[in-house]
Structures are given as C-alpha cells and as structure tokens.
Amino acid sequence: MIATASIDDRASIAEHVRASLGRLTAQERKAAQVLLTNYPAAGLAPVAEFAERARVSAPTVLRFVAKLGYLGYPDFQRQLREELEAQLASPLAKPSRKGGPRSPERPFIDPFAEAAVANVQGTFRNLPEDDFSAIVELMCDRRRSIHLLGGRFTDALARYLAAHLGLVRPDVRHVPSGVGLWRDRLLDLKRRDVLMIFDIRRYQDDVVAFGRDAAARGAEIVLFTDQWISPLSRQAKHVVACRVAAPSRWDSSVALLAVVEALTAAVTERLGEFARKRIEDLEKLR
Amino acid sequence: MIATASIDDRASIAEHVRASLGRLTAQERKAAQVLLTNYPAAGLAPVAEFAERARVSAPTVLRFVAKLGYLGYPDFQRQLREELEAQLASPLAKPSRKGGPRSPERPFIDPFAEAAVANVQGTFRNLPEDDFSAIVELMCDRRRSIHLLGGRFTDALARYLAAHLGLVRPDVRHVPSGVGLWRDRLLDLKRRDVLMIFDIRRYQDDVVAFGRDAAARGAEIVLFTDQWISPLSRQAKHVVACRVAAPSRWDSSVALLAVVEALTAAVTERLGEFARKRIEDLEKLR
DNA sequence: TCAATGCCGTAATTTTCGTTACAGTCGCGC
DNA sequence: GCGCGACTGTAACGAAAATTACGGCATTGA
Numbered sequence: 070m071i072a073t074a075s076i077d078d079r080a081s082i083a084e085h086v087r088a089s090l091g092r093l094t095a096q097e098r099k100a101a102q103v104l105l106t107n108y109p110a111a112g113l114a115p116v117a118e119f120a121e122r123a124r125v126s127a128p129t130v131l132r133f134v135a136k137l138g139y140l141g142y143p144d145f146q147r148q149l150r151e152e153l154e155a156q157l158a159s160p161l162a163k164p165s166r167k168g169g170p171r172s173p174e175r176p177f178i179d180p181f182a183e184a185a186v187a188n189v190q191g192t193f194r195n196l197p198e199d200d201f202s203a204i205v206e207l208m209c210d211r212r213r214s215i216h217l218l219g220g221r222f223t224d225a226l227a228r229y230l231a232a233h234l235g236l237v238r239p240d241v242r243h244v245p246s247g248v249g250l251w252r253d254r255l256l257d258l259k260r261r262d263v264l265m266i267f268d269i270r271r272y273q274d275d276v277v278a279f280g281r282d283a284a285a286r287g288a289e290i291v292l293f294t295d296q297w298i299s300p301l302s303r304q305a306k307h308v309v310a311c312r313v314a315a316p317s318r319w320d321s322s323v324a325l326l327a328v329v330e331a332l333t334a335a336v337t338e339r340l341g342e343f344a345r346k347r348i349e350d351l352e353k354l355r
Numbered sequence: 356m357i358a359t360a361s362i363d364d365r366a367s368i369a370e371h372v373r374a375s376l377g378r379l380t381a382q383e384r385k386a387a388q389v390l391l392t393n394y395p396a397a398g399l400a401p402v403a404e405f406a407e408r409a410r411v412s413a414p415t416v417l418r419f420v421a422k423l424g425y426l427g428y429p430d431f432q433r434q435l436r437e438e439l440e441a442q443l444a445s446p447l448a449k450p451s452r453k454g455g456p457r458s459p460e461r462p463f464i465d466p467f468a469e470a471a472v473a474n475v476q477g478t479f480r481n482l483p484e485d486d487f488s489a490i491v492e493l494m495c496d497r498r499r500s501i502h503l504l505g506g507r508f509t510d511a512l513a514r515y516l517a518a519h520l521g522l523v524r525p526d527v528r529h530v531p532s533g534v535g536l537w538r539d540r541l542l543d544l545k546r547r548d549v550l551m552i553f554d555i556r557r558y559q560d561d562v563v564a565f566g567r568d569a570a571a572r573g574a575e576i577v578l579f580t581d582q583w584i585s586p587l588s589r590q591a592k593h594v595v596a597c598r599v600a601a602p603s604r605w606d607s608s609v610a611l612l613a614v615v616e617a618l619t620a621a622v623t624e625r626l627g628e629f630a631r632k633r634i635e636d637l638e639k640l641r
Numbered sequence: 642t643c644a645a646t647g648c649c650g651t652a653a654t655t656t657t658c659g660t661t662a663c664a665g666t667c668g669c670g671c
Numbered sequence: 672g673c674g675c676g677a678c679t680g681t682a683a684c685g686a687a688a689a690t691t692a693c694g695g696c697a698t699t700g701a
Contacts (some may be wrong), residue, residue, distance in 0.1 A: 070467040088484060090483050090486075091485060098483075098486075099584075099588060100413060102483070102594060102596050103596070105481035106477075106481050106582045106598070107440055107582055109439075110436045110437075111440075113399050113436050113439075114433075114436060122584065123584065123588075124584060124586060124588050124589050128487075146399075147400075150396045150399050150400060151396075153399075154393060154396040155394075167491040175484045177484070177487075177617075177621060178479060178482060178484060178487055178617055179479065180578065181479070181613065181617035181620065182476060182478075182480075183480035184477055185475045185609075185613040185616075186472050186475055186476065187466055189471045189472055189475070190468060191470065192468075193457055193464060193465065193468035198463070201463075201464055208421060221518060222515065222518050224514070224518070225511040225512065225514040225515035225518065226511065226515075228510070228511040228514065229508065229511035229512075229608070232508050232510075232511065233508065233605060263608060277487065296567065315616065315625065316618070316620070317619070317620030317624075318618060318623060319519060319616065319619060319623070321613075321616050322474070322515070322612060323471075323609055323612050323613050324617070326608065326609050326612050327467065327471040327609050328544075330467065330471075330601065330603070330607050330608070331463075331464055331468075333603070333605060334467065334601065334604070334605060335463060337443035337603065337604060337605070338603075347620065349620065
C-alpha cells in the first residue's frame, strides 16, 4: 500500500476544495460545487455519475481531482472514505467551524446566513400552533375563495403562495399590484372569503387601505407582517408576525417565506386526496 | 435505468443488515460485522478492500450483498450513497435542546423551521465567496442590462430580486412568464447582458430553452438552482446551488431567497452613493 | 468410516471504470 | 477580424473491478 501524495489537509477535503476554487476552470468549478453541495456522497460515485451530475464530462472531473493533488480518482475516493470514517468515529467532532474565535472568515456572506437562521428560529418560536392550525383550516375551506396580495417587495411572496395554493385547491387569486385594478377586485370579494395580505414596514398605504375595505366587506384577513406589526392587524383575524432583521438596509423576507412554505405543506397535507387528484389533473392538462 | 429491488427499508441499510444476520453464514457474518462497525465507509470501498478487511474472500462479500437482496455490489454501493446523502441533508442542527429528549412539542411546524435552517446553513457553507463576489460585480456593471426569469414557482423570486435591483440600478427587467412574450424579450438581450435565471426541479423546458437561446445570443447567465443542478448549468457562467429539502412534497425556496437577499444587500453596498441617490430620487417621484 | 451437503476460496471471465490521446471550440488579445 | 492559447468533450485504450465457474474442504448424518 503506497502512501499517496501527502495532502496533509487534516482538516477536511472540502476545505481543500474550497481553497483551490481559484485555480480551477469554469467547468471544473462546477464539479467542485456539486461535490461541496452533496458532500461527500457525490465524490464516492463513479466518475461517470459524478460527471453527469455536474453536467460536465468525465475527463473534466479527472482533471479536477488531479489539480487538487490526488494521484487519481481512486486515490481521491479512498481519502474521502478515510475522512468519512474518521469523522463518524468521533461523535460530532465539528460540523462547521473549528475552534477558532468568532472570526468570520467570510465577512460578508456569513452574517447573512446567521441573520436568516435567527429570523427563522425567532419567528417559529413565537408562532402559536393554534394560530397556525386555524389558518390552515381556513385555507382548506373550499367554500371560501382565497385572495392574495402583497406590497412592493412582498408581492412576490403573495405570488409564490398563490402559485402553490392554486395547485391544491380552486378559487385562488393573486391580486396584482396595479392600483387601478384593485377597485374591481374588491367587488370579487364575497363575505367570508379569505384575504391573505403581506405587509411589512414601511407599511404601504394602498395595501392597508385595500385590507380595510376588504374587511368592511366581510372578508377574513390573514396578515403576514413584521415584528413591529402592520396597522392592518386591527382588521385581521389572524396575524403572523415574522422577524425581518438583516445586516443590510433592506429587511429580510426569509422567515416569511419559511412560514408560507410551512402553510403550503400543511394545507396540501390536510387536503390529502383532494389535492393529490387536483395536481394530477392539472398535470394532465399540460 | 431500472429502479432496483425495492428494498424500501427507508430507515437504514444498517438495520436491514442487522435484521438479516440470522440468515447469513459464518463468513458472511464477518463481512456484516465489519460493515456495521465501520458504517458506511467500509461498504463504499471496492469489494477486494472490503473483503480483505473482513478477512474473507471477495465472493463471500458478493454473496453477502446478494443475500441482502441487492442486484450486485454497485447497486449496494449506490444505495449506501443515497442513504448517506439523505442523512447529511438533514443534519438536525442541534442535538437535543434544553428540556431533555427530542420531544417535538409542535410536531408540524418545528420540522419546517429545522429544515429551513439546515437549508440556509448548508447552502451558505458551500457558497464560494469568490463566486458570490463575481456575481455581485456582474450585477453592479451598469453597462449591462439585467434580465430576470424564473419558473413556475421561482418566478416569484425573480420578481423579488427585480423589485430590489430596480431600485438601486437602471436597466433591470423581469421577464414575465407568459411564453408568448419570450421571443420578443430575447431580442432585447444584448451581448454581455446578464440573465439571472431561477430553475429548480423539475426543470422547466421553456425556462431552459430561453436560457439556451440567451446564451447563444451572448448573454452571461447566472443560474440559481437546487443541489441536483439544472441542465442550464452548462450554459451558465455562474451557478449557485442551493439546498431545497423540505418535509413536504414541495421543495423549499428559503435558501434561494436568503442568497438573493445577500446579493441584493451586497450590490446595494457596492453601488454605494449611486444607489443611495437613485433610491432618493425614486422616492421623490412618488 | 463413508458419503453427501453446503460453505468457501482460487482462478478465469466479462464488464465497467478510469485514463489518456486528440481534435474541436471558445474566448482573448493583438 | 484574425490567429493564438487554453479549455473541454469524444473516443479509444488499458487496467481494475465485479461476477461466475469450479473444485477443495469441512461438517453432518448414517
């Protein structure tokens, strides 16, 4: 057994890959990225499979591992296995950081990951499950139409939710942002319809106004807002307050999206067979 | 490719091995022991190595995996890799929290929070900062127009990014989903323009086609995709692979959004005074 | 003690995999 | 616009791996 080139990268092959990213060509970088995104499983597959996954040719993968300093693909795989073994041997050594003090190696993007995580955790911790279930129940009531509306930035969230909801139940309508159309859409709102509104600071006047009018017409409002709470909360039947702090001049909508996805999943689950069949039928139509 | 013998032992191959210990012969049991004590690394090695480690012959190992029901050694390895992948995809960020054992007090919403956190962390950990900076640089180049496009669900992300980008720099255009308009929008793409595309599975044919045509016209493509990588990556100059796993039949876009927001913030920061002034001017217009 | 059954390893075979040579192509700079 | 160089995929080659055939050997029961 020959001791291979001493890539004495005790830390991690993954780090070695990251450190070498600069020396790689474009296609090779794609291979590297696939490896990192699915580490280490991707590298344990045969070359052809790895290459196909990264949408590059096998030789490109070979050149990639050669540039990293390995003697060949088998050598590379062997070291991956050894690392895997060593890692699982010691209980949870260190998934991410190693010992050092809080030294943000990547001073710009890491704070964003941390903020996003904090926002999601902070939001869900304060999200009452009763509220959550009640909203799901509301969204599953097919006798009600569902209307979705957002502000300047959060309109995208309304669309995202509408796209999913429309697949699992009928009568889901996104209210587009063009103010001119809003008067018309108000007329479509029947009593007991559901209006899901996204409104974070600075709370848009027109959005708030639309919500008020809708409430006056008897719609039930579900409001997604930030921790400082939109004035619409007075009219809302359910309020979901999300954390939006970010190291930026913009607020973050990550937590909002996480809640939206949880709702989508819950509704899909709750509708069960009905949703399954509807999705199936819709796919046939394409 | 044929779906292999459905060992739908979702839980773990290791359990399957343990359950089968009774049916094995003495030598085969040695192989099983070695596999279990060095799980799963031992099974990912070539047969000869595995056999040597267990002090048995290669055919014995082969008979062992055959008895477990696999179609062959490669099939066995493939399933080991898949399990490894699925396992690392949900790293259960924190061991057991305060309050003792893993008691999901809120069995429905907590898994979503955890998945979202894992996705964000997994995505950013493998996001090369060089790539990130290069994309920011590209987005700040005001000589290039920026076009944004998404698929059925990810169109919302494209809109979200467009809404922010449009505030800090000119020539930002969202390409709406109506297929009829796409031909026209292609003509607007000039050489060296930037096309930012969102495409997660199942990769939409029309989106991929648009990206290909755009690339052919000389546009530089920034692709946001999932860990399985859209086929568009071949044409893309930059690929951002995000984790999208969720305890649901839908994939999660939380990590994508987190990256988008980080980019937005970085671009705003990078444009500095120019962006500040532009935002100011736009507010005056309202 | 002998025969039969079933386990196991050696060795040959076949398939797949990793590797490398080569040619096309893309981008870059003059 | 035109070469030049570098990057990338195709295809052929060689090597190693997985698989199978076969024969020895141990164990068991008569």
